[in-house]
Structures are given as structure tokens and as C-alpha cells.
Amino acid sequence: GEDVEQSLFLSVREGDSSVINCTYTDSSSTYLYWYKQEPGAGLQLLTYIFSNMDMKQDQRLTVLLNKKDKHLSLRIADTQTGDSAIYFCAEGTGNAGNMLTFGGGTRLMVKP
Amino acid sequence: GAGVSQTPSNKVTEKGKYVELRCDPISGHTALYWYRQSLGQGPEFLIYFQGTGAADDSGLPNDRFFAVRPEGSVSTLKIQRTERGDSAVYLCASSLIGTDTQYFGPGTRLTVL
Numbered sequence: 001g002e003d004v005e006q007s008l009f010l011s012v013r014e015g016d017s018s019v020i021n022c023t024y025t026d027s028s029s030t031y032l033y034w035y036k037q038e039p040g041a042g043l044q045l046l047t048y049i050f051s052n053m054d055m056k057q058d059q060r061l062t063v064l065l066n067k068k069d070k071h072l073s074l075r076i077a078d079t080q081t082g083d084s085a086i087y088f089c090a091e092g093t094g095n096a097g098n099m100l101t102f103g104g105g106t107r108l109m110v111k112p
Numbered sequence: 113g114a115g116v117s118q119t120p121s122n123k124v125t126e127k128g129k130y131v132e133l134r135c136d137p138i139s140g141h142t143a144l145y146w147y148r149q150s151l152g153q154g155p156e157f158l159i160y161f162q163g164t165g166a167a168d169d170s171g172l173p174n175d176r177f178f179a180v181r182p183e184g185s186v187s188t189l190k191i192q193r194t195e196r197g198d199s200a201v202y203l204c205a206s207s208l209i210g211t212d213t214q215y216f217g218p219g220t221r222l223t224v225l
Contacts, residue, residue, distance in 0.1 A: 004154070035216075042116075042203065043155070043216040088154050098143065098207070099168060100214060102154030 004091055004103035011109045018076040020106045022089035025070060029091040032065060033100065034074045037086045046074070046087075076108075084110045114138065116217035118204050124223045125194055133189040133220045137206030144187050145214060146179055147203040155203055161187060194224045 004024045012018045024032065030051050035043040049056045049063045049072075056063045062075040072089055086105040093101050117136045125131050137144050143162055147155035157171040161181045169179075176194075181187040191198055201221050205214040 033213075042218040043205075045213060045215065048213065090154075098145075098214075099157045099160060099171070100145075100147070100155070101157070104152075104154050 004089060004101050006087075006089060006103035006106045008104070009107050009109070011111065012079050014079060014081055014110055014112050016079055018074075018079045018083070018108055018110075020074045020076075020087050020089075020108065022072040022074075022103055023070055024072065024089070024091045024101075024103075026091055026093050026101070027067075027070065029093060031092045032063075032072050033090040033092070034061075034063065035088045035090060035102075037088065037105070039085075043088065079108075079110050081110045081112055084108055116204055116206050116215055118202075118217040118220050120220060121218065122221045122223075124225065126225050127194060127196060129194050129224075131191050131194055131222065133191075133202050133222070135187045135189070135204030135206075135217060137185065137187070137204070138215060141206035141208050141215075142184070143207045143209060143212070143214075144181060145205040145207075146187070146189050147205065147216075149201045149203055149219070151200070158189070191222075194222075196224050198222060199224045 006022045033048040034046045060077045064073045088102050088105045090100040090102045119134045145160050146158040149155040159179050160168040164184045176192045179189045201219040203219045205216045207214045
């Protein structure tokens with residue numbers, strides 16, 4: 001079955017870059033997503049990448065996809081304290097690719 | 113515009129009781145999804161509606177869980193004979209069409225005592 005894995009925790013200093021990694025198993029996934037969840041809040045879509053792309057950049061966010069290794073990463077440049085949250089990667093699975101399978105989340109802590 | 117809304121935001125019930133959780137999707141979104149997020153874990157898929165019909169209910173854990181979307185807009189997730197293990201945050205999401213990006217609501221935190 002599908003399985004998406006992430007490391008549990010990442011701590012960085014304000015101004016540094018953060019890199020959050022994710023591995024997935026379903027090679028038929030069409031889209032891969034990064035969501036952000038702040039305490040007590042819902043999931044906020046940050047960015048997504050189509051499976052035939054290697055990289056996508058959106059302001060401070062860079063997504064890298066290695067489809068051969070089924071590895072996805074999210075790089076946050078110039079990390080700010082407001083970036084402290086839990087970050088989830090998700091793959092679109094199911095018949096229409098619309099059932100999201102989430103990883104367990106990576107808690108990012110940004111120290112001032 | 114308004115996002116996905118869910119009511120109630122918190123629900124506390126006793127073991128064995130029946131609960132209903134409501135989701136109002138973004139206006140015009142034809143696809144609606146329910147997920148469940150247990151403490152410290154990522155969300156898990158429950159059911160997906162395209163219009164009024166359940167296109168995929170493979171994630172419902174057992175027959176105590178049921179969801180409806182009678183007019184293709186608002187959806188209700190119904191849980192019968194609640195158990196303590198049902199305690200979680202229930203998230204709803206909607207998308208314009210079934211293959212489009214999903215936008216999530218704030219969730220309903222269900223606590224079964």
C-alpha cells in the first residue's frame with residue numbers, strides 16, 4: 001500500500017535555510033503536495049509539483065522531486081519564526097489521483 | 113472569498129452516542145473530501161464525493177461511519193455508537209473538480225469520553 005515518510009523534527013536558526021524531506025511509494029502519483037499546519041489551525045496548501053517536473057520555485061519555497069528515488073524535498077530560504085509549524089507532504093493516489101496520502105509531518109522549529 | 117467551513121469546531125460526546133459533523137465547501141466546488149487526523153499523525157483519507165455521490169469511500173474504517181451530500185454542496189459525516197478511538201480532528205476539504213487542488217477547512221475536534 002501507499003506509505004509516505006518524513007522525519008519528525010527539524011530545528012533551524014532564523015535566517016538559515018530549512019530543508020524538509022519526504023519519501024513516497026506510489027510511482028503513479030500525478031501530483032505531490034506540501035501543506036503547512038500551525039497549532040490549532042487547518043492545513044494550508046503551500047505548493048505542489050507535477051510528477052513530470054524536477055523542480056518548482058515559488059518565492060522562498062523550492063520543491064525538488066527525484067522521481068527515480070521517490071524523494072521529495074521542500075527548501076525554505078531565509079527561514080523566519082513565522083515558519084514554525086508542522087509540514088506535511090502528500091501524494092495524490094487513488095483512481096483519479098485525488099485521494100491524498102499524507103506523511104506523518106515534520107515539526108519545524110525556528111530559533112531567533 | 114469564503115473558505116471551507118466546518119461545524120462544530122469542537123464536539124465532546126460520550127461513548128456510544130451518535131454525532132454529526134458538518135462541512136460547507138467552497139462555493140462551486142464539486143468535489144468534497146473527509147479526512148481524519150489523530151494526534152501526532154498526518155490526515156488519513158475517509159471518503160470522497162463528486163457531486164452528490166460517494167465516488168470513493170474506501171477509507172471509512174467501519175460501518176459506524178457514514179457520510180452524505182444530498183444536494184452536492186454541504187456534507188455531513190455521521191458516526192454511530194462512538195468509541196474512544198474515534199477521538200480525532202475530522203477535516204473536510206473541497207476542490208473545484210476531482211483532480212484539482214484540495215483546500216481544507218479548520219476541522220472539527222471530536223472527543224469521545
